[in-house]
Amino acid sequence: MTGYSNEVKLGVTVMLALLLAANCQSSAQRNIAAQQVKENRISANNSVLLLLDHQTGLFQLVRDYDVYTFKNNVLALAATAKLYGVPTILTSSLEKGPNGPLLPELRAMLPNTTFIPRPGEINAWDNTDFVNAVKVRQSGGLPVSCDSHTAG
Numbered sequence: 733m734t735g736y737s738n739e740v741k742l743g744v745t746v747m748l749a750l751l752l753a754a755n756c757q758s759s760a761q762r763n764i765a766a767q768q769v770k771e772n773r774i775s776a777n778n779s780v781l782l783l784l785d786h787q788t789g790l791f792q793l794v795r796d797y798d799v800y801t802f803k804n805n806v807l808a809l810a811a812t813a814k815l816y817g818v819p820t821i822l823t824s825s826l827e828k829g830p831n832g833p834l835l836p837e838l839r840a841m842l843p844n845t846t847f848i849p850r851p852g853e854i855n856a857w858d859n860t861d862f863v864n865a866v867k868v869r870q871s872g873g874l875p876v877s878c879d880s881h882t883a884g
Contacts, residue, residue, distance in 0.1 A: 776816050776817040776818045776819070779818055779819075780818070780819045780820070780821060780866065780869040781809070781810075781813045781818050781819070781820045781821070782820075782821050782823070782856075782866070783806065783809075783810060783820060783821070783822050783823075783838065784823050784856050785823065785824055785825055785831070785856070786806050786822075786824075786834060786835050786838060787824050787825070787827065787831045787832045787833060787834055787835070788832035788833055788834075788835060789829075789830050789831045789832030790831050790832070791803060803835065803837075806835070806838070807835075807837055807838070807841065810838055810841055810842060811841060813842075814841060814842060819845075819846075819869055820842055820845045820846070821845065821846045821847075821848065821862070821865050821866065821869065822834060822838060822839075822842065822845055822846065822847045822848070823847070823848040823849070823850060823856050823859070823862050824847075824848075824849050824850065825850045825852060825853060825854060825856075826850070826851065826852045827849055829852075834847075846865050848861050848862045848865055850862065
């Protein structure tokens, strides 16, 4: 392959390797792999979304994004979970103190979801009610998705 750049040579090499690998697998092997992917796919039946400490007083501490972007991302994640029927657990810490209440938009969007108000534990996993709520949802070894700056 003289006259071709290194990138082109690398691309051709990768394509050949992929073709070779695909042709070396029997259809039975490909079917087993496809079934494993299907069985291990995350769905509303085998997952739970934990939204921890998305409280008005804590939003001033967000530094990775501006506050409005972060808030909109949290609300979009919650809306997506609601749309797909993903069970969600909300929790807050010391709402009457400087942390402030949970975002009112979250409570309004997910009025029937499990809500665990914690009396002040910083780490949600130190709260028995929260741990028990997660265990109920994890009865089949469910994967857990967390979105929080205090996931601990």
